[in-house]
Amino acid sequence: MRLLVFSDIHSNLEAMEACLAVIPAHDLLVNLGDVVGYNASPNEVCERVRAMSGNIVRGNHDRACSGLTDLGEFNLVAAMSARWTQTVLNPENLDWLRALPQGPLVHQELNGIEFVHGSPRDEDEYVLNPSTAAANLRMPGHAEKIFFGHTHLQGGFSLENGRVRNFAPVFPTGDDVVEVTMPLARGERHLINPGSIGQPRDGDWRAAFALYERDGDEPGAVTFYRVPYDVDQTQRRILAAGLPDRLAARLRAGR
Ligand code: ZN
Secondary structure (H helix, E strand, O other): OEEEEEOOOOOOHHHHHHHHHHOOOOOEEEEOOOOOOOOOOHHHHHHHHHHOOOEEOOOHHHHHHOOOOOOOOOOHHHHHHHHHHHHHOOHHHHHHHHOOOOOOEEOOOOOOEEEOOOOOOOOOOOOOOHHHHHHHHOOOOOOOEEEOOOOOOOEEEEEEOOEEEEEOOOOOOOOOOEEEEEEOOOOOEEEEEOOOOOOOOOOOOOEEEEEEEOOOOOOOEEEEEEEOOOHHHHHHHHHHOOOOHHHHHHHHHOO
8 A cells, every 4th residue: 555645735836746746656645734825826736636636634724725714823924825825716726725624534444544734633733842742642542653744844753662752854965856765663653744845844945745655554664755846936936926035935945
């Protein structure tokens, strides 16, 4: 079974298309939300995501940009982008965003795997440190492997014998498509983040996604990918839309 996991595309058309051009063969695609927000191609990205078969959970930007929640918890730049997105989304994409399901998503054919935007206990929670990860990994009634997004940080956390360990792939820098495969140990519970396609925040500007592969009841392995894309073009779109400069600058820095 080969499961492709996308998250946090954030209206970045160039990053998404670069990823789609190199995705490996897979049986199923799951999208962890935040299709829109921040960047300047919300309609194009919604249309491409809608055209792809697969499962999806909503993110906080999907809610805010479609008017389901107010912008009170957003910082100024995120709120400006959400307001701009609300004005440019066409009615079909707006309706589609409003109807996206809240996680956790449990796929019938995928035993022991769960999909969320933020965390299993709260779709808006940031799982950034071992203590937050531990609280979620110790919750009864949740899957052994939980794929999450929201932090835009590729990697995750494992719980074994009560101890939480943080893991993250290490890539060579540069302009190449790169991948790192990390086997998952038996007997551990995992929170796994594929990283963000449209706005990575781990210091690497390249778009991020992940492929999870397993055979039968093996724990399997996650392959993390980084994909270069035309950042200059994404930045030009952001500035042409009148969105804050900061949203363009941060893409090149990967922050
Ligand atoms: Zn996000």
